[in-house]
Amino acid sequence: MLPDIENLLKLQDTDKEIRRLHDEVSELPKRVAVIEQKLAGTKAEMEKAQAAVKADEASRRKFETNISDLRGKISKYRDQSLDVKTNDQYKALLHEIQFAEKEIGANEDKILELMVNADARDKEVKAAQAELKAETAEIEKEKEAARQRTTEDEKLLAVAKSKRDQLRTGIREDLLRHYERVSKFRGSGISEVRDHKCMACQVILRPQTYNDVRSGQETVVCDSCQRILYFDPKEELVAKPETLHRPKRHHPKIDAPQAWYYRSEFAAEGEVFLCLTNANGQASRRVYDIHTGRLRGDILIREGNFREAFPEDVTGSTRLNGNWSEEELDGFGDELPMVILDSLNTDLDAARHEAASGSHAKHSVPAAPTEQAAS
Numbered sequence: 001m002l003p004d005i006e007n008l009l010k011l012q013d014t015d016k017e018i019r020r021l022h023d024e025v026s027e028l029p030k031r032v033a034v035i036e037q038k039l040a041g042t043k044a045e046m047e048k049a050q051a052a053v054k055a056d057e058a059s060r061r062k063f064e065t066n067i068s069d070l071r072g073k074i075s076k077y078r079d080q081s082l083d084v085k086t087n088d089q090y091k092a093l094l095h096e097i098q099f100a101e102k103e104i105g106a107n108e109d110k111i112l113e114l115m116v117n118a119d120a121r122d123k124e125v126k127a128a129q130a131e132l133k134a135e136t137a138e139i140e141k142e143k144e145a146a147r148q149r150t151t152e153d154e155k156l157l158a159v160a161k162s163k164r165d166q167l168r169t170g171i172r173e174d175l176l177r178h179y180e181r182v183s184k185f186r187g188s189g190i191s192e193v194r195d196h197k198c199m200a201c202q203v204i205l206r207p208q209t210y211n212d213v214r215s216g217q218e219t220v221v222c223d224s225c226q227r228i229l230y231f232d233p234k235e236e237l238v239a240k241p242e243t244l245h246r247p248k249r250h251h252p253k254i255d256a257p258q259a260w261y262y263r264s265e266f267a268a269e270g271e272v273f274l275c276l277t278n279a280n281g282q283a284s285r286r287v288y289d290i291h292t293g294r295l296r297g298d299i300l301i302r303e304g305n306f307r308e309a310f311p312e313d314v315t316g317s318t319r320l321n322g323n324w325s326e327e328e329l330d331g332f333g334d335e336l337p338m339v340i341l342d343s344l345n346t347d348l349d350a351a352r353h354e355a356a357s358g359s360h361a362k363h364s365v366p367a368a369p370t371e372q373a374a375s
């Protein structure tokens, strides 16, 4: 790999780190703001509870004033009653006194109600105060952590920036300018080439471009995204044995009412897929060409289950995954649909691969993909 490319890769990592730190530093005040907003919410709750207590106290004072006013009125009426001349006047005063007494009763009831409520109000205030206290402590801690993180980030940022300046001096000037221009627009300025593709924009390279990148003699840019291209031979070695990543093959059930098999020789037909199905005490057999998916010969029906009815077909065949209903099979007619044929061929491929690597693969299921006749 060219030293310029190596430096550019390091520069790209450093640039990414600088961006990440910048983002984090600018995120922190936003986080603190969110935290403080939450605290303001709790504070408002507490103030509301305190205001409710104050309002109750004011109401109580008002009711008490009402009561003392009413008492004053009553004693005034009593004094007047000593001087009345007629029975009607006396009755009227008595009526006024009764009315005032009733009013006093109503005000006393309201005071009593407020006293009962006061306990609940008091609890509300205390709970809000406790919550505010806990939250304030928590938030102070978070704010302190945010402050510390910012300080650390700023230190890291300074280190990364000086590293970037250092790296820039080790890169050819025109290349550096190109890298920075592309980075600005695309977020990255250098891209790996793997499987003949630019991994950043996924465009397949022209053979000449690919060879130039591989040879590592000169710097080449992607025709499509303009990123500077590089090739890492280590990655190729790692990527090569793709068979290692083959997903584990699903194994068909031994007692399934339908089974698909592959036979390398079948009468005069050559390679075929066999579909054996049990239904209503009878077994049916369909034979398909593995390349064209065409049905070969007639559908054969025999008594019993397919293992008993077609032992010569089961023995030594490769069992495959596949299960379609009788209606679906009839619907396929004389030719398997392409998707079905593909899925059978893919499974056959997997079964072969499994058989080939069976000796060193760990299997919880019997590894041998060929079957023996039911005994």
Ligand SMILES: [Zn+2]
Pocket: 191, 198, 199, 200, 201, 202, 203, 222, 223, 224, 225, 226, 227
């Ligand atoms: Zn590209």
